[in-house]
Amino acid sequence: MKRPKLAGVFLFVGCLLGYLMFVKNHYSASKPYRLPPHHRTGDGRTAAAAGRSFQYGIMFDAGSTGTRVHIFKFQMESRETPRLDHETFRAIKPGLSAYADEPQKCADGILELLQVAKSNVPPSSWNSTPLVLKATAGLRLLPGEKAQHLLDTVRALFLESPFLSRDDSVSIMDGTDEGISAWITVNFLTGGLHGARSPTVGMLDLGGGSTQITFSPQDEVRPSEELPLSPQTTRMAPFRGFNLEPIIPNTHPQSYLGLGLMSARLAVLGGVDAPPRGSTELVSPCLPPEFSGSWEHADIIYTVRGQKAGEPVYQACLTKVEKVLYRKVMKASEVTDTDFYAFSYYYDRAVDLAAIDEQQGGTITVSTYIDAAKRVCSGSSVSPLQSPFLCLDLVYISVLLQELGFPPSKQFKLARTINQVETSWALGATFHYMESLKNL
Template identity: 55%
Template sequence: MKVPKLAVVFLLAGCVVLYLTYIKRRNDNRNTLVSMPVLEYLERADHQKGPTTAEVPGQSFQYGIMFDAGSTGTRIHVFQFKLEPNAAPKLTHETFRAIKPGLSAYADDPDKGGAGLLQLLEVAKTTVPAALWGSTPLALRATAGLRLLPGEKATRLLDKVREVFGTSPFLHGPDSVKIMDGTDEGVFAWITVNFLLGSLPGSEIPTVGMLDLGGGSTQITFSPQDEKTIQMSPFDYVKSFQMGWDLKHSHLGHVVLSSEVFLGYFLEGSHELMSPCLAPDYAGQWEHAEVIYMLKGQKAGEPMYESCLSKVEKLIYKKVQKVEEGMEFYAFSYYYDRAVDLGLVDGNTGGSIRLSNYVEGAKTVCRNMEAGSGDNPFLCLDLTYISVLLQELGFPQDKEFKLARTINDVETSWALGATFYYIESLLLH
């Protein structure tokens, strides 16, 4: 199984404010673009002039609908933006709902997956004013779950999504449904976080970096402050955005959920795996890319933390480009969940954690699991993986990370950033 490279995403050249401009397109920004756009333009089947707005006395609003078809669930985000003359849009409300399992779970029965989408579309109908349904952009972006499926099965699922969207009253087109790669996922999440903090380039607040470790991909995204960082980064990491952003990106789709396979010992002629990161008494099944593996723990009597650490270090060694930047970083998903498991941050409000906390937590959990797997058999692996990954990225032991599920009551996912680009593509047409 091929392990992709770990991503390091850099926002290059450009202190351009990320404003959705509803007045005109800044054509001079095009001169700074590299040849590869991150998000293709939406072609609208109905050839409307673009999204319209809802008028309230003294106020205008625009809506956008984004489906996040992830590996563990399907989520709908309905965003309401307040528009003001000569100013950036302001997010005034988000409606969010989620269903489980993820769309990829219906690879053999796409109709059942379509039924879940219809359920979520009803949420959009009750949120968006009926007069604006036909001009409210609707899109679905699938992530790791569908990226791991065989091509034919993924195509059937996406065709079912397009069929469901075809019955909806919202604005959509041929490119409104697609699988999103890890590059887009990391960059759009970075935009979301900095938008919610009010720290996009051009503001007086410094931008923050973003670390995300999810069910099928991992990203690190930041705007480099040191010219040396830009000069030493591989040329093929450069990506281009159609809103005047040049970005530097490398991506590793090799994550905690996938690493359970890579950290196991393949037994010849079978799908049995033995891992030093699992407790001696553990035995269970694990499914990855539609293959079911039988997992077993290490031999009793071997030091669990040291054995797991050695395996993880060999796995990650020299696969990561170091980050030599002193900015503040926010961390999400698995970083957050494992800190909650350790009791170091509140599960609802989040908090801060140091890299050393992950390291010490891994040691304690792994050594305690030598006597039994407990409630979370993968906790030793997860914490060891996180602590090694952060150190390989070049972070010192005393580096502090901010952990948050939401910022200003808005989920810190890529969905908001992706919606910005989606609406912008409509305006350009």
């Protein structure tokens, strides 16, 4: 009797071991689903377990000199400000305005940038990723019908793409919105939007067709003390996107169309009243004496030359620039107490002067631009590597900054990127658009 019982025990144990081996082999052979590495946190928890998710946004910046695509990947954290996990950036030339007479020819460049977007957004996220194009001064300066044909061409391409695109996904951006969006970008990257008590920085942007200044005074401004608003200036509503606190009710955005560096060159050279077609000659004291060359602006090729040696170039050019800027911009005393970042042509001309490193950026004062303008304008000749417009550009920048209210001693930070992210309006505009989709 004992042997059968003992045999039964061995049989039971053998069956149990066989079953356990089967389970082990079965699960070892299978490949359970795992989240990709970038969906896991530093302590090994999955994004879902940590209350995190990822969202993408695609913004096309259609500027006056080129079209750029920004592909943003946001790490969304519950009850926290989102974090920019990654940005992909690509640019092509020329700008959309170059195709004003043949809008269909812009399609190749747009399709090229769409392919970049498809390569950097997971296919599973395509239909939930907003695709937006905002055009700036280049299209704002075009006749309405020509600008609309370009926008319609892009809109058709966007609607055929696999991304989330609507009729309002393609538009011309208001200059004030451009300034506000750039301000949001900079303060998001520097930490100024991470709490109502965090200090914010001001933003200066000098493009080709327009210029913007946006800042929030450090001291609260009472209604009776608010800055006067020009026809080109509006007050921004509180920004509530992405769970950010409404901390921007007192921001002062100003945008000036026609006062970008390239448009200002034309005005200072006297080309505003030039014939709309064909080649024309412009003579200016802002160019080196005896200089003669050509310059293309808005599809018009100008013959430009300097005046004969005589009156000091700097003083003569200063008079011209002051006349162009007379009563064109608002001066605000509050800017002296606010830290500012400056971008675009402010940055490029500082690089030309070797005042900052081309890759790393740096700091510069208004007086550096003033002193450099005097030095460059006093030169008797133009070196092969120096632009003949450098004197004019530096005088214009130095006068513009002073007209905006900055003293010669004011220092700016110059940067093309902050934490490896492009310091353009694109990030701020993407925030705003993605938030607007939630209200539909």
